[in-house]
Amino acid sequence: MTSEIKFGGFGGQGVILAGSIIGRAASIMDHKYATMTQSFGPEARGGACSAQVIISDDKILYPYVTRPKILVMLSQEACNRYLPEAADDGVILIEEDLVHPKGLKPGMKVYAIPATRFAEELGSKMTLNVVMVGFFTAVTKLVSYKSARETVKSSVPLGTETMNLMAFDRGYEYGQALT
Amino acid sequence: MDGDHACCEGALAAGCRFVAGYPITPSTEVVERIAARFPSVGGMFIQMEDEIASSIAMQGAVWAGAKAMTVTSGPGFSLMMEHIGYAAMTEAPCVFVNVQRTGPSTGLPTQPAQADMMQARWGSHGDYEIIALCPNSPQECFDLTIEAFNLAEIYRVPVMIMMDECVGHMTEKVVIPRASEITVEPRHYTTQKPEEYLPYKAEKNSAPAMVRVGNGYRFHVTGLTHDERGYPSTSLEIHDRFVNRLIDKVRNNARQIIMLDETDTADADVVVVSYGITSRVAVKAIQAARKNGINVGHLRLMTVWPFPEKRLHTLASHVKAFIMPELNMGQMYLELQRCIEGRAATYLIPHSGGTVHNPDDIYQKIVYAARHPRKKKETAK
Numbered sequence: 001m002t003s004e005i006k007f008g009g010f011g012g013q014g015v016i017l018a019g020s021i022i023g024r025a026a027s028i029m030d031h032k033y034a035t036m037t038q039s040f041g042p043e044a045r046g047g048a049c050s051a052q053v054i055i056s057d058d059k060i061l062y063p064y065v066t067r068p069k070i071l072v073m074l075s076q077e078a079c080n081r082y083l084p085e086a087a088d089d090g091v092i093l094i095e096e097d098l099v100h101p102k103g104l105k106p107g108m109k110v111y112a113i114p115a116t117r118f119a120e121e122l123g124s125k126m127t128l129n130v131v132m133v134g135f136f137t138a139v140t141k142l143v144s145y146k147s148a149r150e151t152v153k154s155s156v157p158l159g160t161e162t163m164n165l166m167a168f169d170r171g172y173e174y175g176q177a178l179t
Numbered sequence: 180m181d182g183d184h185a186c187c188e189g190a191l192a193a194g195c196r197f198v199a200g201y202p203i204t205p206s207t208e209v210v211e212r213i214a215a216r217f218p219s220v221g222g223m224f225i226q227m228e229d230e231i232a233s234s235i236a237m238q239g240a241v242w243a244g245a246k247a248m249t250v251t252s253g254p255g256f257s258l259m260m261e262h263i264g265y266a267a268m269t270e271a272p273c274v275f276v277n278v279q280r281t282g283p284s285t286g287l288p289t290q291p292a293q294a295d296m297m298q299a300r301w302g303s304h305g306d307y308e309i310i311a312l313c314p315n316s317p318q319e320c321f322d323l324t325i326e327a328f329n330l331a332e333i334y335r336v337p338v339m340i341m342m343d344e345c346v347g348h349m350t351e352k353v354v355i356p357r358a359s360e361i362t363v364e365p366r367h368y369t370t371q372k373p374e375e376y377l378p379y380k381a382e383k384n385s386a387p388a389m390v391r392v393g394n395g396y397r398f399h400v401t402g403l404t405h406d407e408r409g410y411p412s413t414s415l416e417i418h419d420r421f422v423n424r425l426i427d428k429v430r431n432n433a434r435q436i437i438m439l440d441e442t443d444t445a446d447a448d449v450v451v452v453s454y455g456i457t458s459r460v461a462v463k464a465i466q467a468a469r470k471n472g473i474n475v476g477h478l479r480l481m482t483v484w485p486f487p488e489k490r491l492h493t494l495a496s497h498v499k500a501f502i503m504p505e506l507n508m509g510q511m512y513l514e515l516q517r518c519i520e521g522r523a524a525t526y527l528i529p530h531s532g533g534t535v536h537n538p539d540d541i542y543q544k545i546v547y548a549a550r551h552p553r554k555k556k557e558t559a560k
Contacts, residue, residue: 020350027352036350039289061463062538063349063456 002056003142006068006085008078009095011049014129015074019051021133021151022143026055029147035060048077055142070140072132073099074115093136095128111139111178118170127167130156134168138175145172182320182346183208185353186276187216189324190248192361195274196222197245199236201229201255204288205344206278209250230255234262234275241271242400244392246328246366248274253282253295256302263337264303267425269400270379270386272331272366274324276340278347279506281532291344292532293455294507299339300484306422308429310436311339311484313454317351323481329364330436334428335386341483343506345456345535373397380407381424384431433485440479443469447476449548450494452503452515454480456535461504464541473549483511491518499552502544504528504536524552 005022009015019036027034033056039049052065071086072093073079079099086092089107096112104110113135119128130152137148149168156164180188186209190198198217200210214224227233233249240247251259256277266273279295281287299311310330312323320342327338369376369388373395381387390396399409404421406412429436440458442465444450449468453461458479468475478494480487491501500523503512512527519525528544530536 023350034351037345038348060351061459061466063345063459063535 002054002058002060003070003140004065004068005053005055005070005072005142006065006082007051007053007072007074008082009049009074010077011047013049013074014126015049016051017155018072018129018133018136019053021130021148021155022136023053023055024155025143025147025151029150030143032057033060035063037063037065048075048081050078050082070136070142072136073101074128074132075099091140093132093139095132111135111175113171113174115171118174119167122163122166122170124160124163127160127164130164130167131171134171134173135175136171137168138172139179180317180353181208181348181350182314182317182342183278183348184212185317185320186250186324186340186342186347187212188353188355189321190274190328191216191220191222192321192355192358192363193246193325193328194363194365195246195248195328196220197237197240197247198223198250199225199227199233199240199247200250201227201233203230203252203255205280205291205347206250206252206276206342208347209276209278213250230258231262234259235265237273238262238266238269238271241273242392244366246272246332248276248328250276250278252278252280252288253292254285256295256298260298260302262303263309264305264307265402266337267303267307267309268305268402270335270425271337272335274327274331274338274340276324276342279341279343281344287533289344290533291346291456291535292506293341293343293457294510294532296341296483296505296507296510297513299341306426308426309337309339309484310334310429310482311341312438312481313341313483314346314481315455315458315479316346317349317353319481320346321353321355325361325363326438329362332364332366333386334432334436335389336429339484341455343456369396377407378409379405379421381428384424384427386428429485433487433489436482436485437487437490438481439487439490440477440481442477442479443474444476444478444494444498446474447498448474448552449500449502449545450476450478450498451541451545452478452480452491452501452511453505454483454511455506457504457506460536460538461541463538464545467538467542468545468549471546473545475545475549480511486511486514486518488514488518491515492520495519495522498523500524500526500548502526502528502541502548504530504541504544506530506532506535524548
């Protein structure tokens with residue numbers, strides 16, 4: 001089985017790190033194949049930014065995501081741009097205070113979470129991407145809880161592990177309650 | 180990790196301890212990691228004022244005894260051309276990394292291309308040979324960087340690692356073996372006494388041995404044609420012998436140098452020849468074509484220079500059509516045509532870069548080629 005996932009937001013939200021955590025959890029912890037490519041403009045902060053992750057049981061050849069089954073959208077601009085690419089039965093995960101999806105198709109399923117608010121409650125807005133990783137893990141079940149959690153721990157800056165694990169758990173629990 | 184970071188780790192594993200560079204997208208992550216990692220193992224990274232200075236600072240480090248590398252992308256690679264010739268002429272074992280982006284000029288900095296392939300081979304003036312490798316995954320960025328350093332030491336030539344933005348910025352699992360499992364070619368030092376040693380005297384088809392600085396050997400490095408002692412010479416006989424050795428040490432060892440990854444070519448009617456990121460897209464098309472009963476094989480060039488002319492010539496005796504997709508408007512395709520000599524049909528699938536091919540374009544060409552075999556040479560289209 002092959003899953004195509006697209007993470008989108010603006011530069012600085014941790015979009016790439018979120019994609020990278022999911023890919024690492026799948027390839028290093030769950031022993032599947034995973035490939036991540038990124039698209040970004042010349043600017044370092046702001047601007048649209050996306051991480052494309054493919055997870056597969058077989059070796060991945062074509063490196064880009066063409067018709068994502070799963071979208072994880074952290075900004076309105078990203079959602080406007082990437083929603084038309086998504087599969088008709090796509091699963092759309094959104095940051096509900098920042099994103100209002102337009103042009104949803106009837107077969108699509110939307111899962112919304114106030115990730116930024118949760119991150120702020122936990123003490124750092126910067127962990128919103130990790131809240132989304134927890135939410136993603138619960139909703140999609142593409143990577144196991146244990147693998148994703150371990151990978152969060154080893155991917156975030158030293159000294160921020162506890163806060164990030166709390167962010168992960170918050171997103172995970174919220175996602176479990178919805179599914 | 181991504182391909183850029185894997186390239187840095189490969190350089191470390193190969194024993195590289197000096198890198199000079201001028202950061203440029205999409206190769207910046209290579210030197211970013213080098214700047215962080217090299218000092219911890221006694222290595223050094225210098226951010227130079229430009230690419231011209233980077234490519235010659237690297238060669239200074241070579242003569243001082245270090246394994247050295249420089250890293251850039253298209254615009255910087257253009258500035259380095261003079262010093263590729265200097266490295267070839269002085270037989271400085273060194274590695275040039277070019278993470279290719281779309282050109283010409285500054286082009287599309289954050290998007291891939293494979294359009295510097297001929298420049299890598301012919302960019303400097305005069306007759307010389309280089310070696311160029313083309314990885315198609317982060318794992319190969321690690322593996323082939325080690326191989327590049329090994330080849331540089333054996334043949335004393337500049338070795339190019341021709342990555343592209345897609346491979347450089349692609350993140351996949353990379354397995355780094357234990358140091359004891361990695362083959363590293365040490366610098367070949369002379370065993371002769373200082374009074375017997377001639378710095379540019381070499382056996383046929385090979386490179387001369389080097390010396391450790393400060394050990395009493397006389398040594399001279401010059402871009403002028405030089406004799407076996409290293410002194411400039413205007414003798415046509417010396418020049419002829421010297422240039423022929425520069426060429427022969429690569430051409431006559433092509434069989435040892437060239438690495439190919441070949442699948443299902445033995446009974447193939449159609450063979451797709453590809454390299455770098457394009458090879459992965461090609462495999463997707465090939466798998467689809469085989470599923471539909473087309474006898475198609477794949478020849479992946481891990482070494483692009485020297486070009487595998489003997490292998491292609493042999494394949495042309497039974498293969499009816501060759502297809503080459505590349506992220507340029509027809510570069511290595513010219514080499515393919517040269518080697519096939521009209522004995523089979525040849526088809527180019529050009530692409531102006533910025534992304535990779537659509538696998539379906541390659542698939543359609545395979546189907547077409549299977550129906551139109553052994554046609555007369557087609558013009559590059």
